[in-house]
Amino acid sequence: MESNKDHAALAEVFNKDEDRVDWHDETLWWIRQKRDKNVHQLPEWELLRETASNIKHNVLSNLSTYLEQFEKSALANGVKVHWAADAKEHNEIILGLLKQHQIDRMVKSKSMLTEECGLNDYLATHGIDVIDSDLGERIVQLAGEHPSHIVLPCIHKKKGEIGDLFHKYLGTPSNVDDPQFLTETARHHLREIFLTRKAALTGVNFAIAETGEFVICTNEGNADMGANLAEIHIASMGIEKLIPKREHLGVFLRLLTRSATGQPITTYSSHYRKPREGKEIHIVLVDNGRSTQLGREDFRNSLKCIRCGACMNTCPVYRRSGGHSYHTAVAGPIGSILAPNLDMKKYADLPFASTLCGSCSNVCPVKIDIHQQLYKWRQVLVKAGYAPAGKKIAMQVMAATLSSPTLYHAAGKMGRATIKFAPFAVNNKLNPWYKQRDMPTPPKESFGEWYAKNRGK
Numbered sequence: 001m002e003s004n005k006d007h008a009a010l011a012e013v014f015n016k017d018e019d020r021v022d023w024h025d026e027t028l029w030w031i032r033q034k035r036d037k038n039v040h041q042l043p044e045w046e047l048l049r050e051t052a053s054n055i056k057h058n059v060l061s062n063l064s065t066y067l068e069q070f071e072k073s074a075l076a077n078g079v080k081v082h083w084a085a086d087a088k089e090h091n092e093i094i095l096g097l098l099k100q101h102q103i104d105r106m107v108k109s110k111s112m113l114t115e116e117c118g119l120n121d122y123l124a125t126h127g128i129d130v131i132d133s134d135l136g137e138r139i140v141q142l143a144g145e146h147p148s149h150i151v152l153p154c155i156h157k158k159k160g161e162i163g164d165l166f167h168k169y170l171g172t173p174s175n176v177d178d179p180q181f182l183t184e185t186a187r188h189h190l191r192e193i194f195l196t197r198k199a200a201l202t203g204v205n206f207a208i209a210e211t212g213e214f215v216i217c218t219n220e221g222n223a224d225m226g227a228n229l230a231e232i233h234i235a236s237m238g239i240e241k242l243i244p245k246r247e248h249l250g251v252f253l254r255l256l257t258r259s260a261t262g263q264p265i266t267t268y269s270s271h272y273r274k275p276r277e278g279k280e281i282h283i284v285l286v287d288n289g290r291s292t293q294l295g296r297e298d299f300r301n302s303l304k305c306i307r308c309g310a311c312m313n314t315c316p317v318y319r320r321s322g323g324h325s326y327h328t329a330v331a332g333p334i335g336s337i338l339a340p341n342l343d344m345k346k347y348a349d350l351p352f353a354s355t356l357c358g359s360c361s362n363v364c365p366v367k368i369d370i371h372q373q374l375y376k377w378r379q380v381l382v383k384a385g386y387a388p389a390g391k392k393i394a395m396q397v398m399a400a401t402l403s404s405p406t407l408y409h410a411a412g413k414m415g416r417a418t419i420k421f422a423p424f425a426v427n428n429k430l431n432p433w434y435k436q437r438d439m440p441t442p443p444k445e446s447f448g449e450w451y452a453k454n455r456g457k
Contacts, residue, residue: 006349008432011321014156014437024156025319031152032313034262035363038322042254048195050352052251054366056304059242060294066209073212074283077274084286087117093284094119094201094234095126103128103199109216109223110134111203112150112307113236113286115329119201130201131193133222135186142169148323150250150330151260151309158324190222193261200226204237204283205306210245213273214283217256217266224270235272235283239290240303252306255365259308293341298376302337304366311360311370317353326350333360340381348386351377409448416442 005013015021039045055443059066071081084090090113098106106123108114108130120130120141132141136153140146142165147153154162163177170189172182202223207214214235216223227233257263275281294300312318312332323331328339328347333354339347351374360370381387401407418425419442427434445453 002455005327007321007325007327007353008349010325010327011353012435014319014322014325014392020156020158021320021322023158024322027155028313028319031261032310032363035259035310035313036262038258038262038264042258048251048255049365049367052255052306052365053304055243055248055251056366057301059244060240060300060303063107063239063242063294066244067239069209070207070242071210071285073210075212077212079212079274079281079283079347082282082284083345084284084288086288087286090236090284090286090288091119094236095123095128096125097234097282098128098199101199105131105197106199106201107131107133107193107197107226107230109203109218110137110153110203110224111201111236112134112147112330113203113238113288114201115146117236117286117288119236131190131197133193133220133226134188134218135183135220135222137191138186139165146324146329148331149309149312150307150332154326154329190225194225194229197226197229198231199234200230201234201236202227203402204235204241205256206249207237207241207244207283208244208246208249209242211273213246214241215272216247216272217253217268218270219261219263219267221268224268227270231278232280232282233272233275235281237283238284239285239287240305256306256308259310259363259365287451289342293338296341298380299337299341299373301368302334302341302370302373304368305338306366308365310363310365314359314363315353316357316359321353326353327345333370333374334368337370337377340377344381344384344386351375351381351449352391353361412446412448416446 042048051165074081080091084093098104104126104127108120110132114120120132132138136155137147139154139157139162140148143157148156159177159179159182162182163172163175166172166182166185167174167176170185172185176182203214204214205217214237216227218224241344243252253265253269257266272281290303293303307330308330311334312323313334316325318332326332326335326339328335328350330338336347336350336353339350354371354374356371356375358371359403361368361372378387384390401411419439421437427439429435
């Protein structure tokens, strides 16, 4: 996802529509509440989280071994395995497979990895027509946008806007925004796609080293429709998606959807192990910076992520700034950890798009220390020289002020006097804080002054 603006500037664009911001905020918090209600019904919830985190820790500590075991098992099952060092290789492998089979039209289910790799745009430049079959992804595809959320790709769209898109591209009557009607329209539209596409691409939620199989979780069944009707099934998988044994899968399936949408389990959890007669299954194992992240001791735990989106649903910044403000495939708190690993300069703004409140870490089903990693990224980026000069100077001034009682008390008196006698000095467009807030009424005295006066009473 390309953008010349940083998170603050893109969030300002989203914030111009106050009604949309409020609705976006409330909707995501409602999903967070569904999550809370569901997980509180499980006395063993924290044990599940701890178990999943430990399983993933074991995988990351032995990743090369598990990858080799998975490849060996998959090959024995008749699955063809490809290795991609980066996004470029991933895209070239998939284009090569399509050309080899003389296919110029493909159906795709939700895959944030392909968004990360820019696959759709790449294939379009080579004459390959790709249709996204997840309803939310199809909506943003028609709108010429990228997903704004990893589980709810079009959460930023209102039903009236979706009705307008369907009227323009799918021929529905104008001014129709009934969700049931629009969903039925999408079903008829996609049914023809499923029946005519010879190639289908899916993502991978979990891959099992022991058996060489992989699991796809959906609520719409679109991945199954594409994969089972197509002649060639291509699965794009980040190398971190492995778990050691099939018996571990139950732990993650119980965590994933409860964290994502507050459901006990996804409607479809489909296992793919070997191709049917006359069909092909190809799996592309993608690194694309994951080995680098694995080598970063402070950040390797981010590779435990199972892409549930819980951190986005709870994050006060994400809820009120929108997913597109992050200008990267995976938005929100987890995306702000993953993106700088790929390009520190381009994504240097994202770790600062956080209050560090810790809510993301509290809801993470695999116990990633998200807010702590955001703080650590800030330190890395500042030391590497990627922080804006203005912010660095402001922090240095603040550090000097807070470390000196004399300066601190003098600054407090000056601030109170300024707000009282010259409010225009702070209540202006040059002050980012004032853009969305009113400055408070100045107190008559500081807490320190009040305490000194009253401590003996």
